[in-house]
Amino acid sequence: MAITRFPMVEKCTSIDRENDTVVTDLDGTLLRSRNSFAYFALVAFDVDGVLRLLFLLLASPIAGILYHFISESAGIQVIVFATFVGMKVSDVESAARHVLPKFYLEDLHPESWRVFSSCGKRCVLTATPRIMVEPFLKDYLGTDIVLGTEIETYKGRATGFVKSPGVLVGKNKADTLTSTFRDTQPEIGLGDRDTDIPFMTLCKEGYFVPSNLKVKAVSTKKLPKPIIFHDGRFIKKLTPLTSLFIIIWIPFGFLLACLRISIGILLPIPLQYYAFWAAGIHLIINGIPPLHIKKFKDQSGVLFVCCHKTILDNIFPSAALDRPIPVVTYSTSRLFNIFPRIKTITLTGDGASDASMIKKLLKQRDLTIFPEGTTNRGQFLLRFSSLFAEFTDEIMPVAIETKMSMFHGTTTRGWKWMDPFFFLMNPRPTYEITFLNKFTSKSGKSSHEVASYVQKVIAETLSYGCTTFTRKDKYMALDTIVKNP
Structure with a gap:
């Protein structure tokens, strides 16, 4: 099966949808970017610093090989493990609430947001750990239901593993949607890849969101709620290449900062x-x-x-x-x-x-x-x-x-x-x-x-x-x- 058999999201009308339910994937669908590395990297650095970011960067090639050639679920599990193992759950929740929303809001897909915002009931079904995305989705986009991968915890810390049924991709997404809505069939399903087809077919209407980073993100003036407080150290999102540059730069940058501070002191x-x-x-x-x-x-x-x-x-x-x-x-x-x-x-x-x-x-x-x-x-x-x-x-x-x-x-x-x-x-x-x-x-x-x-x-x-x-x-x-x- 190919997801391209579904009509494009531009074909979905957003008129008179107040009583409809929409279910959408996150990365590549509600967000323009399909790659969620940047958000995991922000959490890694914000909670544990440069060594955790380095660990995540070293694990990302392994995750990429697994994701593209063996199993999408296995690749995501590697990224989850490298990011969360040993972290305090409270620190992850804090980063998700104060650091990530700004970057998520800057990546909203305009067509997906048009459809999503027009519906009376909104659900996001994503492979990303729920703990990372729920504050943003509920506080800033008015999402009613967030269904994401659940991480295992022990005594207030993440173990790096995920709870049953595992990472929410493919059939796991469809099963989770069925157990949540039971006999109720959502009106609209939005997805961007073949592994989204199982849950999209459970909706009355399914629409394909093509990957296109060149499309302009939703203007901040059109967002339901602005970012008033933003924390975190980074100005921009982290790609693997920028992460590598930052890791190399930090020792030299710290010495340069010491020199600059010495000017003010001496x-x-x-x-x-x-x-x-x-x-x-x-x-x-x-x-x-x-x-x-x-x-x-x-x-x-x-x-x-x-x-x-x-x-x-x-x-x-x-x-x-x-x-x-x-x-x-x-x-x-x-x-x-x-x-x-x-x-x-x-x-x-x-x-x-x-x-x-x-x-x-x-x-x-x-x-x-x-x-x-x-x-x-x-x-x-x-x-x-x-x-x-x-x-x-x-x-x-x-x-x-x-x-x-x-x-x-x-x-x-x-x-x-x-x-x-x-x-x-x-x-x-x-x-x-x-x-x-x-x-x-x-x-x-x-x-x-x-x-x-x-x-x-x-x-x-x-x-x-x-x-x-x-x-x-x-x-x-x-x-x-x-x-x-």
Whole structure:
């Protein structure tokens, strides 16, 4: 039998399907790519690091030979074993919830999604382990039933083996569908390969989804739910070739990161801009930074109010200004303190005490503050504190953007102390600092209005959505984007 005997998915109408049930395969059907290596690789690195990724990469040729020449099920079992053996189930679940959805959403097949989203009841039947795909399918695509390969566990850890009836391919898919729906026959079945035919024939209508990576993925504007929080270290999906390159690069990249960090620790501030450039760090300065001039005795210093992108944010503004600017933080990371030339002041949390301390410091010098209170990867700003607006006459908003080609420089689930190393391990990381127009807080506006204005101009500069998220909100799975009032 050949799956091409089924009509193409483009022939399937999506009108008046509210009462219909659709059953679809995942890789190559609901997703454009038929190869799921990238998602296993993301889990492998995120949970266990580079050695696990290397183990998976070494196992992938064996899996490929088994998959194409002996048994599709055997090939998948090798990949499952190499990825999961010994992993904590809770870590896999966390990676599936916070790392994989972004990459899955960027690979949605437009025609399959058109049909899938039009149906009232949605089921995904896949050979991929259910633990990997269920959070994405249910939380972001509104899937009602997820039927995937089940992995064996022992005392909270994966054994690397799969539960009976085994990997869901061919007849196992059909049997699982029958046991789930019993006497009810789904209206639509979508598949992309011959091993999908057994379950497709159990549906009233079957449609073939041809493999075509050139077709454009579904636009993010058409997705039912956007990605608000995304974790994980990688910028892009991992192919076997990019995985090999990353494994080779990491030792050299780590040494390069140590060299770059040494520049911030050892060199005087006036030399750092040129040293960063020589070390491959692209520091872009936009706007007009204020000159360092002697203040009148009764004049306050400038308060630089910045968004917060990485732990290195206290270094690059000083390098851009050509002088050390002390940093005021809500909680001090030990990594902030490894750069001795830039003083770090920690707030106590007591409003009156903190205000008095900052006012006193501003009489002596300029200060930098990150009122978000936490690093921010997504295109959303957190609600700025209004307290800083009462500290000084001169406020300068500073928009900070980072650009990376390989690794993200922030994480919440991984080792936080590795954040600066991962950012600086990128071959040519970029820090773009935009000094916006300085203004006075003594303009008749309330401190809350001033704080909202600062957030607004930074958000517009970065083309971000200006929201009212709090720090706590950022680390929660949000259901909707909260619009700025």
